[in-house]
Amino acid sequence: MRADARENRARVLAVARELFAERGLEVPMAAIARRAGVGVATLYRRFPTKEALVVEAFTEQFAHCQAMIDDALKDPDPWRGFCTVIEKVCLLQASDRGFTAAFMASFPDLHSEVRDRTWEDFAALVQRAKDSGQLRADFSPHDLTLVLMANSGLAGVPAEVATAASRRLVAYLLESFRAGTDALPPPVPLSLDLVLS
Amino acid sequence: MRADARENRARVLAVARELFAERGLEVPMAAIARRAGVGVATLYRRFPTKEALVVEAFTEQFAHCQAMIDDALKDPDPWRGFCTVIEKVCLLQASDRGFTAAFMASFPDLHSEVRDRTWEDFAALVQRAKDSGQLRADFSPHDLTLVLMANSGLAGVPAEVATAASRRLVAYLLESFRAGTDALPPPVPLSLDLVLS
DNA sequence: CGCCAAGCGGACGGGGGTCTCCACTTAGCA
DNA sequence: TGCTAAGTGGAGACCCCCGTCCGCTTGGCG
Numbered sequence: 001m002r003a004d005a006r007e008n009r010a011r012v013l014a015v016a017r018e019l020f021a022e023r024g025l026e027v028p029m030a031a032i033a034r035r036a037g038v039g040v041a042t043l044y045r046r047f048p049t050k051e052a053l054v055v056e057a058f059t060e061q062f063a064h065c066q067a068m069i070d071d072a073l074k075d076p077d078p079w080r081g082f083c084t085v086i087e088k089v090c091l092l093q094a095s096d097r098g099f100t101a102a103f104m105a106s107f108p109d110l111h112s113e114v115r116d117r118t119w120e121d122f123a124a125l126v127q128r129a130k131d132s133g134q135l136r137a138d139f140s141p142h143d144l145t146l147v148l149m150a151n152s153g154l155a156g157v158p159a160e161v162a163t164a165a166s167r168r169l170v171a172y173l174l175e176s177f178r179a180g181t182d183a184l185p186p187p188v189p190l191s192l193d194l195v196l197s
Numbered sequence: 198m199r200a201d202a203r204e205n206r207a208r209v210l211a212v213a214r215e216l217f218a219e220r221g222l223e224v225p226m227a228a229i230a231r232r233a234g235v236g237v238a239t240l241y242r243r244f245p246t247k248e249a250l251v252v253e254a255f256t257e258q259f260a261h262c263q264a265m266i267d268d269a270l271k272d273p274d275p276w277r278g279f280c281t282v283i284e285k286v287c288l289l290q291a292s293d294r295g296f297t298a299a300f301m302a303s304f305p306d307l308h309s310e311v312r313d314r315t316w317e318d319f320a321a322l323v324q325r326a327k328d329s330g331q332l333r334a335d336f337s338p339h340d341l342t343l344v345l346m347a348n349s350g351l352a353g354v355p356a357e358v359a360t361a362a363s364r365r366l367v368a369y370l371l372e373s374f375r376a377g378t379d380a381l382p383p384p385v386p387l388s389l390d391l392v393l394s
Numbered sequence: 395c396g397c398c399a400a401g402c403g404g405a406c407g408g409g410g411g412t413c414t415c416c417a418c419t420t421a422g423c424a
Numbered sequence: 425t426g427c428t429a430a431g432t433g434g435a436g437a438c439c440c441c442c443g444t445c446c447g448c449t450t451g452g453c454g
Contacts (some may be wrong), residue, residue, distance in 0.1 A: 002450090164385045169384055186361075225411060
């Protein structure tokens with residue numbers, strides 16, 4: 001690949017991440033091209049479709065999520081590990097509209113194997129927190145999806161407001177995730193795939 | 198207005214409510230027209246713009262919300278009244294995608310005076326529940342918006358799933374709204390107007 | 395330094411959305 | 425029953441988006 005081409009590709013990706021973060025995935029390809037100072041064709045030569053660009057733009061964040069869960073499993077305090085994961089991923093979601101949408105849409109080929117592993121690890125984290133007696137027994141791993149979907153409802157307001165709101169929402173929810181409280185309606189087997197609509 | 202015209206208008210409204218509920222506001226005008234057995238021009242003669250149709254289609258539900266709060270203020274148990282309002286409005290939101298979107302978008306001219314009154318009444322409901330000692334003192338009326346936005350994140354999954362999920366989410370939240378729990382991050386002065394983006 | 399493939403950008407096709415225009419139809423009064 | 429104004433529907437103007445095509449430009453090797 002020629003030097004100028006490589007540089008253009010990098011700039012396109014940076015601009016895409018930036019615009020996706022502040023305006024969501026519905027930002028037109030032409031806008032990304034314009035801000036990056038290239039033509040539309042350049043985008044489509046490097047990324048065969050818009051979806052490919054989105055996937056590429058967010059792989060980093062997805063890996064980051066996985067790393068967060070890995071760290072949390074190593075935390076000596078299971079409850080703190082559990083809380084930290086939820087707080088961090090919700091904050092990430094609240095501060096990046098594109099991440100939220102990409103996460104929700106979760107394109108079929110978007111690292112499905114990574115997603116599966118993440119899911120298993122999170123289930124382990126939940127079990128560990130339950131065994132320690134700090135997480136209520138009727139918490140379901142599906143409740144993570146519930147939290148993520150609820151938190152995604154905050155997207156669309158300016159980023160600072162969304163992060164503040166997310167912090168408060170998560171604090172409310174974590175409080176009721178603590179062990180020793182009343183019974184709840186049954187867990188809902190939510191899957192992000194349902195959002196495809 | 199001629200008899201046939203009146204009938205057509207009613208049918209269009211019914212169909213619009215139906216389609217908005219199941220598919221959200223992004224359903225095309227042409228689809229509504231087709232399902233109602235009329236041409237597009239008929240829609241636009243009765244409702245100058247799509248927004249007007251949406252407003253007209255949801256005034257009923259909005260009035261219903263107001264009525265719910267009125268009833269709740271009459272409930273002898275302030276806490277039960279408070280919970281019932283939140284449960285009902287969230288369930289309504291979860292079972293009607295269009296309502297959610299219309300509520301969130303809350304078009305400028307969408308009964309702004311009604312909205313103000315509803316807001317005041319809800320604030321009264323909150324104060325009453327706090328005075329009775331059952332609602333935590335640091336609950337903010339803005340937290341209603343927080344709940345609504347969070348709940349709106351559940352839209353997009355099939356209606357039965359969304360309602361089940363909403364029930365569980367609301368149960369979690371109400372549990373932590375109860376008095377006698379830990380401190381929270383400060384309330385966020387959310388306004389639905391922020392969602393205009 | 396010259397050459398050519400790799401790279402480039404803007405015009406364009408195709409699809410889908412809102413809303414308008416206009417020739418035709420019909421309700422319903424006299 | 426005849427007339428006319430109210431009502432109708434579909435074609436199409438206009439806009440925005442994704443993705444492609446093609447003639448021009450340029451990096452960088454020999």
